[in-house]
Amino acid sequence: MKEATLKEIALELGISIATVSKALKNYSDVSSKTKAAVLKVAERLNYKPNSFAVNLRTKESKTIGLIIPEIVHHFFSNIVNAIIEEAEKKGYLVIILQSNESEELEKKQIDLLLSKRVDGILMSLSNNTTNLDHLKKVIENNTPLVLFDKISKLIDCSKVIIDDRDAGYAATEHLIKCGCKKIAHIRGPLNPQNSIDRFLGYKKALEDYNMKFDRSIVFTCEKVNFDEGYNFAKKIYTEHKDVDGIFAITDLVGIGVVAYFNEVGVKIPDQIAIIGFSNWFMASVITPSLSTIDQPGFEMGKKALKLLLKEIKAHKKGKEFKFKTIVLPTKVIERKSTAF
């Protein structure tokens, strides 16, 4: 049950390997007669080009690398979904690696992908990445790189993002328009750009509407999960009774908040309004349903992949490629947790 090769086909037909290769790729300098003959034998022997040899010869693997913090998060698994699907359509396969929110691991994953010689890398930064040498290495290595969602402004490459500042502003503004007088923010970690930007949007909205910014009602998540939402809600409930609106960095955190208030019998949205971020499916089915900001993950993945593929193509032809930053629109999704 040996694998068929060009050589075997050539041998069988008494022609050269070169001609067989060209016949299979439909080159114009081989007669239709030999093409037909080659095709027939190839079919019969169940010939499949040896991708290892093709890779070596063409110097490309039709494979891209994808590094995300954690796949077990709805937002990311959704993006991964989009990327895999779109890549496949374009004839690319994708190798997925996780940084687990560790800079160390992120470096290692990049090294792995570079040594595998993927045609390009798609990535979303870990929350704890501060040193960017590994990203620069990718660029120096001449491997096309596209950053999405959690990016760094300091790296010169293509990017696909949302305007987090804008979105944070919209979320806060929505709470204000619902009549909230004192709005707390459960923000993300200090380092990543998007949690900074959402916070900045929150702050700006307060300013624009002449509401006092109060540092003591801004809470910083470390893990950005349900428990943190729950616990900060408890803290708000016990220490800041006058807070009547909460903007949570994430739907999961927001769901934690909702769970706490439900537990202690605080009425949402009558006593306190809550808005999350991302538009995770679960936000729509909890009670009360959670208002949120729609963050188009699928679209983001698709766009990021398309950009990367364009860059790969240009790179292959040795053409100059101008980096692009795509900013995707977000919108407020109004649900029960912020109803008037």
Place this chain on the structure above:
Amino acid sequence: MKEATLKEIALELGISIATVSKALKNYSDVSSKTKAAVLKVAERLNYKPNSFAVNLRTKESKTIGLIIPEIVHHFFSNIVNAIIEEAEKKGYLVIILQSNESEELEKKQIDLLLSKRVDGILMSLSNNTTNLDHLKKVIENNTPLVLFDKISKLIDCSKVIIDDRDAGYAATEHLIKCGCKKIAHIRGPLNPQNSIDRFLGYKKALEDYNMKFDRSIVFTCEKVNFDEGYNFAKKIYTEHKDVDGIFAITDLVGIGVVAYFNEVGVKIPDQIAIIGFSNWFMASVITPSLSTIDQPGFEMGKKALKLLLKEIKAHKKGKEFKFKTIVLPTKVIERKSTAF
């Protein structure tokens, strides 16, 4: 900025390519002096072996393929997480493809992976897969294959599963012990083995406890999602008022059920008890928290990968490999939705 090769190192040191190669791989037939010299130059030139060439020469890519129905499901993203992590530890990368519950697509993904010449394939069958020729093709192709979770008994290969019949039995028995007198089952699609087995477990438990099996209160999901849970709950509420217990094929479905009864004000578990399946995180945080069957996804992924790697190793050495089926334990997680 050309990539360094063995040739360049050899040229620079005035030795042969073979020696450089062997020095880098610490062969015993090269002196420690030359080893040191080679290492130094390799370091300086930032030499990285060309994986394309290595693949071609060694006939392996240190890459495995993974096919799952959909990555945007907690259970699967969790498994993927485990597989990626474990694979990386063992020096393997993983290419992920989705079948989107389509037999057609599943076939295509297999062809893709085979033509990429991955070292092995890990997969969980789509709900709609009935013809198994593509799986047989993998085996004929001599590519190691391990099936997990959604398997087929007709394919002779290693498998990692849970005992779904047992688990379905335990879930139903738990409801019975909570005092339920009439238990409905919202089952999965008709085709996949695991939803058949869970149903069989359900039926057996009823028999063992002398409860009438009633076909009219077994409902079959097509998509296995929140809405189906919600809608079947509505149907049960309106058409089968005497049902006082529901075993749902999945936590997501179970959460849909809970959502409906919450909405119409039916008390859980007083009026109706509900148990889900999988132990998804969200099941523990909804109100009331949802009892469930713990299905060890992470463990399953790890075990499946380890099995595959063993088979790959044996296969490489041309050794015989005896297929193994690992059955992972499950357990009932008792929460508020079935409290006495």
Place this chain on the structure above:
DNA sequence: GGTAAAATCGAAAACGTTTTCGGTAATAAT
């Protein structure tokens, strides 16, 4: 029939490794 153009083919190099096997040089044993 002769020449020019077009069609068709193949030799060979190249991609960068790994590994076998034989050869030489250095050391040890007699």
Place this chain on the structure above:
DNA sequence: ATTATTACCGAAAACGTTTTCGATTTTACC
């Protein structure tokens, strides 16, 4: 000093493909 070991090295083949370029053959044209 001779032989037997051991240590070290390199030539060369092989993995299977792609592509260039020159050679040959066929067709077209006058």
